[in-house]
Amino acid sequence: MKETRSGIMNKIEFTPFPFITTECLDLTELALEDEKEVFILKSDKKVLRFMDRPKSKTIEEARQFIKYIKDGIIKNKWILWAIRVKGNEKLVGTVCLWNISEHESRADIGYELLPNFHGKGIMQEAVAVVIKYGFETMNLYSIEAVVNANNQKSIKLLKRNHFTIMKKFREKSSFQDKISEMEIYELMNKRY
Secondary structure (H helix, E strand, O other): OEEEOOEEEOOOOOOOOOOEEOOOEEEEOOOHHHHHHHHHHHHOHHHHOOOOOOOOOOHHHHHHHHHHHHHHHHOOOOEEEEEEEOOOOOEEEEEEEEEEEOOOOEEEEEEEEOHHHOOOOHHHHHHHHHHHHHHHHOOOOEEEEEEEOOOHHHHHHHHHOOOEEEEEEEEEOOOOOOEEEEEEEEEEOOOO
């Protein structure tokens, strides 16, 4: 364990990969076989609507993303789970803890879901178990989420999981001429 300004954070170690199972989902390691679904997540207009990232144009970009994520997990920089509905091997979305700060004992949560799976409670189940992992296994002091102020479904998900708004700000897109209203939400570990 490492002493931090906010408390004691467990040593970050994502090897072996921390598989998580819930009632309806398996949260697994991202695999090269997920390239088609990852490509859809990185190129679908519905998924990208509130995200500040360019649309992927080729399946090779999805392959490179998968390799990048796997490399970061090996180096304990972040953790990203592929969300799979039990009984189906296909990836339906992802959920991650990234921007991990050992000094502040905090991380950001991020998530995305294929459009055909929206509104089915999948992300609620995945986010709840990842929050539990962050607080109980990693012993994080807090988890934050940065969200576009117009993404009401994401904000509703965060509020359902007891996140509270910390800050509002405007952000210029890094790849297009657009300014977005953004909000930062935070959830504190009740053990502190």
